């Protein structure tokens with residue numbers, strides 16, 4: 001059963017009170033099913049068995065996302081007890097964000113708003129993002145020459161780390177940071193085969209032996225590990241889901257850390273912009289679908305971390321981009337027209353970067369490693 005869409009509650013906390021979920025002592029969450037389903041029926045009168053749907057869907061969503069929670073259902077209440085290590089606030093945000101993200105439970109508001117741009121106008125864009133769990137490490141790094149962001153993520157208990165989109169010229173800096181923090185670099189991931197800089201992957205493999213290079217199967221680049229759509233990459237207990245978001249290149253992927261409410265969008269979705277589609281296997285049409293059908297299906301409060309920013313912006317959220325991205329608030333034909341008429345100069349390092357990145361950076365790396 002599909003509930004109708006509610007973009008009314010983009011703010012997770014608001015959404016939460018709307019759902020009438022509240023806490024008992026400890027980590028227990030009580031979902032007041034009766035009130036919730038009454039509320040649902042108010043917005044969506046055709047729902048007959050709202051309670052059953054909510055119960056079964058909630059269970060599916062938590063189980064398929066690896067949340068250990070026990071359920072007990074009384075007449076009007078569903079008691080959800082997440083595993084003991086989960087703080088109540090984290091559990092609440094996580095469950096609600098998963099619920100909101102799920103395909104089959106969508107909410108509906110009374111103004112019938114469902115389209116991309118017009119409906120978002122009414123939302124609260126200032127969303128509460130999901131707090132990181134206490135065992136999650138996140139660091140954003142920057143290469144000023146190519147305006148590239150690199151991200152270091154780690155499990156603070158096991159010390160296993162991954163790096164996303166490292167840059168050759170910054171590999172020594174990144175390796176030093178990994179060592180100083182006492183981390184072990186498991187994977188160097190690339191969101192795509194970059195055209196504007198040489199990846200630091202190959203050099204990091206030398207500087208930090210044991211590191212494995214990772215890129216999309218469809219990238220056409222060599223690597224130790226090739227990712228398929230929806231494949232999971234694990235470091236410690238943390239998980240990244242890789243999803244295909246082609247358009248800038250065929251092999252572009254976005255990396256999602258569901259639990260922390262993060263998505264690394266590479267050069268698919270940039271802050272108030274997007275990757276160009278005029279070289280490699282660029283396709284404005286594919287990019288439009290990747291963003292609308294994949295990235296925008298994430299919860300509104302997920303934080304967006306791109307591979308580049310040329311204006312000093314560090315991060316965004318799904319709802320901000322849905323609302324303010326000047327290209328992606330346009331309809332598809334207009335978007336395609338914009339993208340096909342950007343007339344950008346080719347990236348300065350393209351002739352060096354593409355052959356090097358096809359070897360995942362192992363080509364011509366500095367001899368002093």
Ligand SMILES: N[C@@H](CCC(=O)N[C@@H](CS)C(=O)NCC(=O)O)C(=O)O
Pocket residue numbers: 146194195196267273274275276277308344346347348349
């Ligand atoms: N001026 C930069 C341009 C880099 C560039 O074209 N970057 C690509 C990503 S590989 C892009 O999509 N840029 C989006 C934009 O410039 O709006 C350079 O020469 O490196």
Ligand SMILES: [Fe+2]
Pocket residue numbers: 192193194195196248267275
């Ligand atoms: Fe790129």
